[in-house]
Amino acid sequence: MKAPLLAALLLATAPALAQTSITTLPPPVAVDPKIAALRDAALENDQYAWDITEGLTTEVGQRLAATDAEARARDWAVRRLTAMGFANVHVEPFTMPVWTRGAESAEIVSPFPQKLAVAALGYSGSTGPAGVTGEIVYFDSVDALRLAPDSAVQGKIVFIDHRMMPAQDGSGYGQFGAPRRQGPTIASKKGALAIVIRSIGTDHHRNPHTGVQYFTDGASPIPAGALSIPDSEQLIRILKRGQPVVMHLTLVSQRSEGAQSGNVIAEVPGRDPKAPILLVGGHLDSWDLATGAIDDASGVAIMAAAAKRIMDAGRPLRTIRVVWFGAEEPGGLGGKAYAAAHGKESYAIAGESDFGADRVWRFSSQLSKSDPATFAALVAALAPLGITKNDKGDADGTDIDPTVELGAPWISLNQDGTRYFDWHHSPDDTLDKIDPAQLRQNVAAWTTVLAILSGGIEPGPKQQKRR
Amino acid sequence: MKAPLLAALLLATAPALAQTSITTLPPPVAVDPKIAALRDAALENDQYAWDITEGLTTEVGQRLAATDAEARARDWAVRRLTAMGFANVHVEPFTMPVWTRGAESAEIVSPFPQKLAVAALGYSGSTGPAGVTGEIVYFDSVDALRLAPDSAVQGKIVFIDHRMMPAQDGSGYGQFGAPRRQGPTIASKKGALAIVIRSIGTDHHRNPHTGVQYFTDGASPIPAGALSIPDSEQLIRILKRGQPVVMHLTLVSQRSEGAQSGNVIAEVPGRDPKAPILLVGGHLDSWDLATGAIDDASGVAIMAAAAKRIMDAGRPLRTIRVVWFGAEEPGGLGGKAYAAAHGKESYAIAGESDFGADRVWRFSSQLSKSDPATFAALVAALAPLGITKNDKGDADGTDIDPTVELGAPWISLNQDGTRYFDWHHSPDDTLDKIDPAQLRQNVAAWTTVLAILSGGIEPGPKQQKRR
Numbered sequence: 061m062k063a064p065l066l067a068a069l070l071l072a073t074a075p076a077l078a079q080t081s082i083t084t085l086p087p088p089v090a091v092d093p094k095i096a097a098l099r100d101a102a103l104e105n106d107q108y109a110w111d112i113t114e115g116l117t118t119e120v121g122q123r124l125a126a127t128d129a130e131a132r133a134r135d136w137a138v139r140r141l142t143a144m145g146f147a148n149v150h151v152e153p154f155t156m157p158v159w160t161r162g163a164e165s166a167e168i169v170s171p172f173p174q175k176l177a178v179a180a181l182g183y184s185g186s187t188g189p190a191g192v193t194g195e196i197v198y199f200d201s202v203d204a205l206r207l208a209p210d211s212a213v214q215g216k217i218v219f220i221d222h223r224m225m226p227a228q229d230g231s232g233y234g235q236f237g238a239p240r241r242q243g244p245t246i247a248s249k250k251g252a253l254a255i256v257i258r259s260i261g262t263d264h265h266r267n268p269h270t271g272v273q274y275f276t277d278g279a280s281p282i283p284a285g286a287l288s289i290p291d292s293e294q295l296i297r298i299l300k301r302g303q304p305v306v307m308h309l310t311l312v313s314q315r316s317e318g319a320q321s322g323n324v325i326a327e328v329p330g331r332d333p334k335a336p337i338l339l340v341g342g343h344l345d346s347w348d349l350a351t352g353a354i355d356d357a358s359g360v361a362i363m364a365a366a367a368k369r370i371m372d373a374g375r376p377l378r379t380i381r382v383v384w385f386g387a388e389e390p391g392g393l394g395g396k397a398y399a400a401a402h403g404k405e406s407y408a409i410a411g412e413s414d415f416g417a418d419r420v421w422r423f424s425s426q427l428s429k430s431d432p433a434t435f436a437a438l439v440a441a442l443a444p445l446g447i448t449k450n451d452k453g454d455a456d457g458t459d460i461d462p463t464v465e466l467g468a469p470w471i472s473l474n475q476d477g478t479r480y481f482d483w484h485h486s487p488d489d490t491l492d493k494i495d496p497a498q499l500r501q502n503v504a505a506w507t508t509v510l511a512i513l514s515g516g517i518e519p520g521p522k523q524q525k526r527r
Numbered sequence: 528m529k530a531p532l533l534a535a536l537l538l539a540t541a542p543a544l545a546q547t548s549i550t551t552l553p554p555p556v557a558v559d560p561k562i563a564a565l566r567d568a569a570l571e572n573d574q575y576a577w578d579i580t581e582g583l584t585t586e587v588g589q590r591l592a593a594t595d596a597e598a599r600a601r602d603w604a605v606r607r608l609t610a611m612g613f614a615n616v617h618v619e620p621f622t623m624p625v626w627t628r629g630a631e632s633a634e635i636v637s638p639f640p641q642k643l644a645v646a647a648l649g650y651s652g653s654t655g656p657a658g659v660t661g662e663i664v665y666f667d668s669v670d671a672l673r674l675a676p677d678s679a680v681q682g683k684i685v686f687i688d689h690r691m692m693p694a695q696d697g698s699g700y701g702q703f704g705a706p707r708r709q710g711p712t713i714a715s716k717k718g719a720l721a722i723v724i725r726s727i728g729t730d731h732h733r734n735p736h737t738g739v740q741y742f743t744d745g746a747s748p749i750p751a752g753a754l755s756i757p758d759s760e761q762l763i764r765i766l767k768r769g770q771p772v773v774m775h776l777t778l779v780s781q782r783s784e785g786a787q788s789g790n791v792i793a794e795v796p797g798r799d800p801k802a803p804i805l806l807v808g809g810h811l812d813s814w815d816l817a818t819g820a821i822d823d824a825s826g827v828a829i830m831a832a833a834a835k836r837i838m839d840a841g842r843p844l845r846t847i848r849v850v851w852f853g854a855e856e857p858g859g860l861g862g863k864a865y866a867a868a869h870g871k872e873s874y875a876i877a878g879e880s881d882f883g884a885d886r887v888w889r890f891s892s893q894l895s896k897s898d899p900a901t902f903a904a905l906v907a908a909l910a911p912l913g914i915t916k917n918d919k920g921d922a923d924g925t926d927i928d929p930t931v932e933l934g935a936p937w938i939s940l941n942q943d944g945t946r947y948f949d950w951h952h953s954p955d956d957t958l959d960k961i962d963p964a965q966l967r968q969n970v971a972a973w974t975t976v977l978a979i980l981s982g983g984i985e986p987g988p989k990q991q992k993r994r
Binding site: 173266293297301490 | 585586589635638640641644732733761764765768818953954957
């Protein structure tokens with residue numbers, strides 16, 4: 061292709077790029093060298109986040125909300141955060157129903173007898189130890205189930221399929237998560253015996269993905285499980301043979317009221333106790349199938365590490381409050397309890413890390429409109445980490461949402477979610493899925509955010525001594 | 528770099544290449560266009576192998592040796608091979624002990640209570656439903672266990688680690704498979720309560736890899752299991768904390784004698800019934816944790832597809848015998864039974880496909896020495912599939928080894944094993960792991976081999992009719 065033709069094509073296909081001139085760019089923003097140094101040190105050297113992620117997943121393991129395991133996690137958290145030098149470390153307890161799983165199995169009885177890998181969804185009804193047996197009725201979406209006459213479903217085991225694919229921004233989880241969130245209620249109201257769904261995930265391993273669902277609109281609980289993705293595809297192949305498919309399903313579970321969870325709170329005290337505070341967190345609880353490395357040990361680790369790095373650097377003007385929320389998985393109960401107790405305090409920002417530990421690739425914040433100069437400083441300081449601004453973002457996080465709804469300004473740092481739903485809520489959410497280099501990039505990003513929003517870091521006793 | 532200098536370097540660093548002259552090359556080998564056409568048609572269009580792999584894994588699923596499921600697989604095989612037009616389709620039964628698994632779990636009791644993913648190894652002793660509880664004693668290899676005094680092991684649960692890595696030729700399985708093969712016997716003889724090993728695999732999923740082991744040298748059976756690789760790494764992290772680690776292990780299993788397995792045999796009759804035959808096969812049984820797609824539904828499928836393609840092309844001079852061996856996994860019992868019945872017949876070649884369905888990348892054969900002209904024809908015809916000759920190969924295959932030992936000439940087509948041990952013997956050995964394009968390359972390769980060794984294919988009634 062000749063050069064003039066190429067230039068003409070570029071003008072034709074990319075007018076915005078072609079017409080940008082340096083005279084129309086916004087004014088340049090210089091990055092504070094002290095902040096750049098904090099950022100780069102985290103990127104190179106952070107060990108705090110790895111140690112917390114490794115420690116919590118190893119020494120506690122799974123920590124299902126409101127169980128003894130979550131209580132052990134809170135004890136572990138208080139010990140660790142205290143040892144790291146945080147102030148005001150304490151637990152704020154709340155009560156909630158506890159749901160736990162027992163024996164689980166799914167077996168094709170006919171026409172081709174074989175076992176499938178299954179796990180109950182949160183708050184599933186129980187089949188009892190004897191299980192239930194029923195014919196499978198297939199739907200390719202929640203809407204197909206909604207459109208079906210009750211007579212097609214009554215007394216049967218509903219199976220809902222979907223076509224979730226990996227996406228960097230994880231956006232498929234909203235649409236394709238519907239079989240899990242709404243499917244059980246709809247199936248129950250239509251008289252189904254039970255429901256199994258294709259796991260809401262993007263992998264091909266024999267590991268079912270659990271997750272929460274509720275029976276709403278007066279629906280009675282029925283047994284509700286997720287088949288692994290290979291098993292869902294196997295079931296579809298069997299159904300395509302055209303014979304009736306009968307499944308024996310055992311999902312034993314129990315629910316009891318009045319159990320205890322709690323939020324673990326720790327602070328880096330600011331020089332001005334009255335200044336609006338920086339609220340950052342993740343959730344301490346996990347699903348019970350794995351050690352919850354990406355969901356969300358790495359999240360609590362990233363936030364504590366970033367706050368600790370500010371603490372190591374000196375005293376911020378604003379208090380940084382780190383919250384390791386309890387009971388996020390069963391429906392954001394920790395975030396609601398926190399907002400009830402603290403939602404009306406004065407916040408400079410609220411942020412959450414709950415999407416794994418792969419690199420942050422973009423961010424958004426309410427500050428883009430309310431404080432463009434600070435937002436521009438964030439854009440400039442985060443760019444060397446490969447992070448771009450997103451002008452269309454929203455507050456993002458089950459734990460901070462209730463506080464944001466009460467008025468706290470928000471910032472969202474979006475992790476790359478391409479791999480996230482390979483492991484999310486499945487037995488595969490284990491430490492080996494954490495890439496230490498990408499974990500450090502997360503810490504570097506949040507350290508940068510906290511440093512910029514801190515109101516200025518002055519030397520504390522430690523730093524003065526060091527001189 | 529200037530050209531003369533480059534030429535000098537090439538001469539210095541690559542003398543063999545630099546000194547090769549076209550006058551010293553072996554005589555060129557032309558590929559028979561009919562054979563090339565058969566090869567290329569298989570590569571482009573084969574559907575037989577996919578249909579068998581998909582059908583067997585879907586309509587039978589797991590087919591553990593000597594169980595009802597393996598019997599259903601034999602029935603399925605007879606129906607399918609008959610429908611495909613093979614002659615002399617029949618089952619040759621044999622008796623053997625059957626081993627089956629029941630409830631299985633592994634739980635760290637202290638210091639950090641949590642569940643680990645475990646599966647019993649074949650012929651494991653049973654803990655009984657109550658399980659056993661013991662302290663873990665760590666060894667980084669079988670030799671470390673062998674060197675340990677009995678007192679270090681007595682009454683404890685042995686854990687053996689290893690460092691198996693993926694390899695294209697799968698060679699790590701020999702050395703790093705020792706914890707599974709010899710570990711249980713050694714642990715038993717030293718007085719261990721039980722043994723768990725790091726799964727012999729190369730993945731990072733919560734799926735244990737089972738496999739066979741025997742208690743030899745008078746060792747009493749003890750419970751013997753494999754932890755998934757993430758769980759093995761978790762156990763190592765827990766052990767590194769330095770406190771005694773206590774595990775509660777439940778591996779329920781049962782063994783009984785006198786069960787039935789069998790080999791399924793089918794033939795493409797040759798024009799000369801007295802000519803030495805072509806023996807090709809794979810194994811019909813699988814482990815019980817998955818549907819055995821790569822191990823070895825694809826192997827039986829590849830061989831039947833290749834033979835069927837010869838059948839479609841006309842009548843070979845030599846009979847092609849396809850054997851779908853029973854009970855390979857528990858120790859090659861089908862191969863031994865076959866050799867006992869048929870090992871002294873006259874064979875032109877014996878070959879086996881039992882290493883998944885990724886592409887064949889090299890091959891070797893006894894013909895390289897006994898029949899260099901035929902070997903050269905194979906080299907030339909397989910090269911367009913990306914397959915190179917290997918002058919250092921061996922007969923490769925549990926099923927054909929006993930027949931090869933009795934004198935049958937062998938050929939080995941080596942599949943790329945880089946991914947094989949990610950799934951081998953684990954719940955993840957399912958149909959989604961089969962790449963249809965690579966499966967077709969396997970069929971093309973074996974079709975080529977059978978065509979070259981067939982003694983010539985003449986038009987049969989079908990082909991004559993077609994003209």
